[in-house]
Amino acid sequence: xxxxxxxxxxxxxxxxxxxxxxxxxxxxxxxxxxxxxxxxxxxxxxxxxxxxxxxxxxxxxxxxxxxxxxxxxxxxxxxxxxxxxxxxxxxxxxxxxxxxxxxxxxxxxxxxxxxxxxxxxxxxxxxxxxxxxxxxxxxxxxxxxxxxxxxxxxxxxxxxxxxxxxxxxxxxxxxxxxxxxxxxxxxxxxxxxxxxxxxxxxxxxxxxxxxxxxxxxxxxxxxxxxxxxxxxxxxxxxxxxxxxxx
Numbered sequence: 089x090x091x092x093x094x095x096x097x098x099x100x101x102x103x104x105x106x107x108x109x110x111x112x113x114x115x116x117x118x119x120x121x122x123x124x125x126x127x128x129x130x131x132x133x134x135x136x137x138x139x140x141x142x143x144x145x146x147x148x149x150x151x152x153x154x155x156x157x158x159x160x161x162x163x164x165x166x167x168x169x170x171x172x173x174x175x176x177x178x179x180x181x182x183x184x185x186x187x188x189x190x191x192x193x194x195x196x197x198x199x200x201x202x203x204x205x206x207x208x209x210x211x212x213x214x215x216x217x218x219x220x221x222x223x224x225x226x227x228x229x230x231x232x233x234x235x236x237x238x239x240x241x242x243x244x245x246x247x248x249x250x251x252x253x254x255x256x257x258x259x260x261x262x263x264x265x266x267x268x269x270x271x272x273x274x275x276x277x278x279x280x281x282x283x284x285x286x287x288x289x290x291x292x293x294x295x296x297x298x299x300x301x302x303x304x305x306x307x308x309x310x311x312x313x314x315x316x317x318x319x320x321x322x323x324x325x326x327x328x329x330x331x332x333x334x
Contacts, residue, residue, distance in 0.1 A: 093117075102131055118219075125260075126267060129210075200295060210261050210262075210263060210281070210283070211302065214259070214281060220257070221257030221259050222258065224257040226256060228245045228246060228255060231245050231257060238260055238267075239267055239268075239269060241285065241286050243284045244312060245258070246331075248331050248332065251327075253273045253331060255271065256272050257271075258272060268284060268285040269283070271284065273328065275318070278320045279318060280317070280318040281318070282332065283313075283315040283316075284312055287312055291309060292306075292308040293307065294306070294329065295307070298322070301319060302319055303319070303320060303325045304316065304317045305325060309333060314332070
């Protein structure tokens with residue numbers, strides 16, 4: 089399967105509309121193509137953001153009925169029809185304004201609570217889809233250069249093996265409306281995903297979350313946004329974060 093075919097069938101794949109053969113061909117291609125995996129993750133993140141409370145709502149049933157009524161009204165005269173179409177025009181204008189505001193909201197950084205849900209989803213996907221790493225390596229000098237040309241920033245990559253959190257690799261991911269670096273660490277049999285991307289706002293203190301059995305820690309430091317997530321207990325994950333902050 090080519091990249092052009094995966095682009096054509098991406099919507100159908102995410103909606104579960106492909107047959108078994110096409111689905112397997114699609115997923116085989118994703119295993120070997122970083123660009124197509126990134127496109128898939130971008131689509132998924134957008135769909136999840138749209139369905140998040142605050143971004144998604146059901147339009148009133150009366151609105152559709154009102155528009156249909158106005159459109160089906162027989163034409164009386166050019167002047168009279170113009171007056172009858174004013175409510176429809178107003179509705180369309182309102183829809184245009186809403187669309188503009190919606191696009192502007194998507195361009196802004198999402199609230200931490202919304203990003204936390206995205207982090208959990210990305211963490212689970214990385215474990216379920218056998219796509220934990222694009223570059224498996226315990227060497228920070230191998231992992232860091234791998235991101236060159238794939239991101240518009242250089243991620244901070246630390247070797248925390250002496251502290252009991254060995255680096256095992258990294259990959260590209262997609263959060264908060266942009267590509268990000270995902271660094272993978274281990275603690276015994278537990279996986280830690282550390283997501284990084286630039287942050288223009290002032291430094292923020294740590295904030296912890298517990299979602300669906302996973303512990304998360306969010307903080308900003310030296311112009312970078314950090315999210316750490318694992319099924320580790322909260323104490324050990326905070327120990328990892330302290331080592332990362334040094």
